[in-house]
Amino acid sequence: MSLEHDLATRLFDRLRQAGDDGIGITRESFGAGESMALDIVEAEARALGLEVARDAGANLVVTLPGTDPALPLVACGSHLDSVPQGGNFDGAAGVIAGLMALARFKADGFAPRRGIVLYALRGEESAWFGRAYMGSSALFGRLSAEDLGTPHVVTGRPLLDCMREAGVDAGRVARGEKLLDPARIASWLELHIEQGPVLVARKNPVAVVTGIRGNIRHRAVECLGEAGHSGAVPRWLRRDAVFAAAELITRLDRHWRTLLERGRDLVVTCGIIGTDPAEHALARIPGLVRFSFEARSQNAEVLEAFYDLFLSECAGIGEERGVRFSFDRRLDTAPARMDEGLAARLRAGLRGMGLADEPIPSGAGHDAAVFAQAGIPSGMIFVRNEHGSHNPKEAMDMDDFLLGAELMARTLREIAA
Amino acid sequence: MSLEHDLATRLFDRLRQAGDDGIGITRESFGAGESMALDIVEAEARALGLEVARDAGANLVVTLPGTDPALPLVACGSHLDSVPQGGNFDGAAGVIAGLMALARFKADGFAPRRGIVLYALRGEESAWFGRAYMGSSALFGRLSAEDLGTPHVVTGRPLLDCMREAGVDAGRVARGEKLLDPARIASWLELHIEQGPVLVARKNPVAVVTGIRGNIRHRAVECLGEAGHSGAVPRWLRRDAVFAAAELITRLDRHWRTLLERGRDLVVTCGIIGTDPAEHALARIPGLVRFSFEARSQNAEVLEAFYDLFLSECAGIGEERGVRFSFDRRLDTAPARMDEGLAARLRAGLRGMGLADEPIPSGAGHDAAVFAQAGIPSGMIFVRNEHGSHNPKEAMDMDDFLLGAELMARTLREIAA
Numbered sequence: 134m135s136l137e138h139d140l141a142t143r144l145f146d147r148l149r150q151a152g153d154d155g156i157g158i159t160r161e162s163f164g165a166g167e168s169m170a171l172d173i174v175e176a177e178a179r180a181l182g183l184e185v186a187r188d189a190g191a192n193l194v195v196t197l198p199g200t201d202p203a204l205p206l207v208a209c210g211s212h213l214d215s216v217p218q219g220g221n222f223d224g225a226a227g228v229i230a231g232l233m234a235l236a237r238f239k240a241d242g243f244a245p246r247r248g249i250v251l252y253a254l255r256g257e258e259s260a261w262f263g264r265a266y267m268g269s270s271a272l273f274g275r276l277s278a279e280d281l282g283t284p285h286v287v288t289g290r291p292l293l294d295c296m297r298e299a300g301v302d303a304g305r306v307a308r309g310e311k312l313l314d315p316a317r318i319a320s321w322l323e324l325h326i327e328q329g330p331v332l333v334a335r336k337n338p339v340a341v342v343t344g345i346r347g348n349i350r351h352r353a354v355e356c357l358g359e360a361g362h363s364g365a366v367p368r369w370l371r372r373d374a375v376f377a378a379a380e381l382i383t384r385l386d387r388h389w390r391t392l393l394e395r396g397r398d399l400v401v402t403c404g405i406i407g408t409d410p411a412e413h414a415l416a417r418i419p420g421l422v423r424f425s426f427e428a429r430s431q432n433a434e435v436l437e438a439f440y441d442l443f444l445s446e447c448a449g450i451g452e453e454r455g456v457r458f459s460f461d462r463r464l465d466t467a468p469a470r471m472d473e474g475l476a477a478r479l480r481a482g483l484r485g486m487g488l489a490d491e492p493i494p495s496g497a498g499h500d501a502a503v504f505a506q507a508g509i510p511s512g513m514i515f516v517r518n519e520h521g522s523h524n525p526k527e528a529m530d531m532d533d534f535l536l537g538a539e540l541m542a543r544t545l546r547e548i549a550a
Numbered sequence: 551m552s553l554e555h556d557l558a559t560r561l562f563d564r565l566r567q568a569g570d571d572g573i574g575i576t577r578e579s580f581g582a583g584e585s586m587a588l589d590i591v592e593a594e595a596r597a598l599g600l601e602v603a604r605d606a607g608a609n610l611v612v613t614l615p616g617t618d619p620a621l622p623l624v625a626c627g628s629h630l631d632s633v634p635q636g637g638n639f640d641g642a643a644g645v646i647a648g649l650m651a652l653a654r655f656k657a658d659g660f661a662p663r664r665g666i667v668l669y670a671l672r673g674e675e676s677a678w679f680g681r682a683y684m685g686s687s688a689l690f691g692r693l694s695a696e697d698l699g700t701p702h703v704v705t706g707r708p709l710l711d712c713m714r715e716a717g718v719d720a721g722r723v724a725r726g727e728k729l730l731d732p733a734r735i736a737s738w739l740e741l742h743i744e745q746g747p748v749l750v751a752r753k754n755p756v757a758v759v760t761g762i763r764g765n766i767r768h769r770a771v772e773c774l775g776e777a778g779h780s781g782a783v784p785r786w787l788r789r790d791a792v793f794a795a796a797e798l799i800t801r802l803d804r805h806w807r808t809l810l811e812r813g814r815d816l817v818v819t820c821g822i823i824g825t826d827p828a829e830h831a832l833a834r835i836p837g838l839v840r841f842s843f844e845a846r847s848q849n850a851e852v853l854e855a856f857y858d859l860f861l862s863e864c865a866g867i868g869e870e871r872g873v874r875f876s877f878d879r880r881l882d883t884a885p886a887r888m889d890e891g892l893a894a895r896l897r898a899g900l901r902g903m904g905l906a907d908e909p910i911p912s913g914a915g916h917d918a919a920v921f922a923q924a925g926i927p928s929g930m931i932f933v934r935n936e937h938g939s940h941n942p943k944e945a946m947d948m949d950d951f952l953l954g955a956e957l958m959a960r961t962l963r964e965i966a967a
Contacts, residue, residue, distance in 0.1 A: 407823065
């Protein structure tokens with residue numbers, strides 16, 4: 134493992150130095166920091182004797198050619214951008230793991246039947262334009278005019294302008310052309326740090342991902358009751374918005390627990406709640422409270438069923454408590470299923486390495502979801518990581534990473550052979 | 551009733567004209583609007599041939615002398631200040647009802663054994679200095695140096711300066727001297743509009759008040775959990791502050807319902823709740839939520855028992871959900887009991903008038919609480935009123951008011967005779 138270990142250490146160090154913003158790591162989507170990261174990886178790949186190119190999406194593509202060029206390619210990779218003041222591993226770990234595999238194959242003189250390509254993608258993080266997976270979405274012609282007009286959160290410049298400047302073929306992207314033919318890609322494999330705490334809690338270094346959760350969201354649900362003097366209105370005449378919303382949230386929590394006990398995949402969050410500072414008071418019955426709603430699941434049917442429960446509880450509580458719930462636009466993101474065959478192969482590989490095999494869902498979105506939705510059989514490997522991601526404190530142990538990279542290399546070798 | 555009706559109509563009209571601010575009624579505590587209201591009532595009382603004076607608290611005192619000057623006086627009244635853009639009835643109704651009684655007694659040549667005094671009090675509303683019952687508290691030497699230094703919410707001038715300007719003997723007030731000897735007052739009777747919706751809902755024009763609720767409050771309770779990615783942290787690893795607070799509030803509501811079913815007097819309110827706008831997000835598990843807590847009851851033991859339940863639920867939920875509740879300073883206001891004998895007399899009077907007798911507690915505070923706490927047997931009459939108070943939409947029907955005033959006059963006549 135010495136070749137891979139040295140390569141990984143060197144690349145993580147170079148990327149950290151290049152992206153250091155004094156607090157964390159900043160590699161702006163379709164910006165200078167991201168481009169510099171692509172250059173660093175490209176130089177390393179070139180030095181290893183691998184083929185390097187930039188595609189029409191200005192992504193870096195590193196190729197180990199196959200002996201049968203007619204066969205679809207085996208693809209792997211991840212993204213090289215980061216959130217502002219983020220960590221060094223989110224995204225980069227997947228690119229480096231791919232390069233380690235190609236370096237090993239090259240060193241071993243392994244000549245696969247199928248070509249193996251590594252994508253160092255741009256523009257995955259939503260922090261810069263409010264839209265995630267821009268780079269992978271562009272590959273499959275999935276950016277709308279509205280997406281492309283989205284202003285940069287700091288400079289206000291439209292996404293398409295920033296893409297053009299980074300080297301993207303803006304005309305093709307704007308026309309919604311596919312920059313990559315899904316039929317040319319046999320499979321997509323992405324290694325990523327886990328952004329949740331499950332592997333730490335379960336003491337497992339690596340896990341295979343079962344699917345990427347989709348979600349149903351409302352940015353703002355309003356519960357409307359009636360304000361009044363807190364001392365002078367007895368319980369039977371109250372229409373208290375906070376008590377009603379609290380009961381709703383408590384009932385959602387109970388349904389959530391029940392669904393988990395029945396084996397469903399689900400997470401539920403009300404990340405935002407608040408009475409109106411313009412009118413609330415300690416001694417005033419709250420007439421209005423706003424809160425956000427989010428349910429996530431790998432299973433679209435579970436999402437719909439939970440959403441039905443949510444609406445039904447709103448109606449019931451509204452009737453019982455004399456309040457009314459109103460809803461802003463429902464936002465949907467479809468779940469992405471990981472390929473079952475690929476997941477089974479990855480899990481077998483994990484067991485073959487003598488490691489515990491406890492697959493987990495991905496709650497966060499990834500470029501793998503875009504590849505899966507384009508019809509490409511996709512798989513993901515999570516590596517244990519502390520303190521979440523999108524912050525400078527993310528902490529991946531190099532030993533864990535080497536295990537994840539090893540699983541990726543083994544699997545790529547199997548499916549490309 | 552023609553004398554009383556004409557007097558009431560004339561006085562309410564004059565007070566409305568004098569206090570009109572374009573939107574509602576404004577009679578600033580210890581300010582020009584309040585002083586003008588006192589002058590209007592004084593002129594009317596003088597015209598009726600009643601004795602008028604200002605006491606050391608600059609309150610208006612209208613007296614019908616008793617035949618036995620050694621006996622303690624029978625007192626009645628209310629306050630003449632209002633909140634900004636308030637209504638015309640909150641406070642003034644009680645003063646006008648007292649004057650109507652004295653006018654009737656004078657017209658009838660009724661010579662009571664005990665003198666009857668009407669107080670048109672100043673400074674009841676907390677809207678101007680953040681402190682309520684300033685006028686009545688001053689009478690009994692109950693304003694602290696801190697109270698007297700409280701700045702006017704608009705001008706910033708200290709309360710004591712504004713009191714001095716309105717004619718109060720500021721030196722005596724600052725020394726905490728009693729301006730009125732409680733032993734000189736046999737009883738206090740106050741008519742007031744109901745500030746809640748109970749009489750409207752019960753279709754009763756008038757009710758006798760059983761007591762004035764005290765309260766236990768926290769301005770801010772914090773529930774501290776742990777923030778995290780909403781998709782990536784499963785339920786068993788969550789420390790969700792909003793789910794915990796929602797369950798707490800729901801349990802408080804359940805205890806409240808149970809206590810009501812067992813006949814306890816209680817209202818519970820969380821008027822303010824909110825996650826932190828600086829860090830909350832739709833897709834972020836809320837690590838912190840703040841909310842206010844208020845329980846009110848006529849019974850101090852019920853308050854303490856409910857507060858114990860509150861702390862116990864915080865501890866239990868904290869343990870179950872891995873969150874921690876922390877509390878700012880507990881604020882207490884003691885309940886005030888209305889005199890049982892006086893309440894029984896008022897209720898008998900109500901039934902004698904052929905009216906339904908369904909006594910209710912006062913959830914809002916009143917000067918009567920200050921008189922009761924000074925050891926003076928006190929009673930209150932509520933008159934039906936729509937749309938609450940402290941707003942221009944308060945709506946008392948003149949027929950209802952005349953019934954309340956009639957009950958007050960009958961009762962004053964009985965106890966002064």
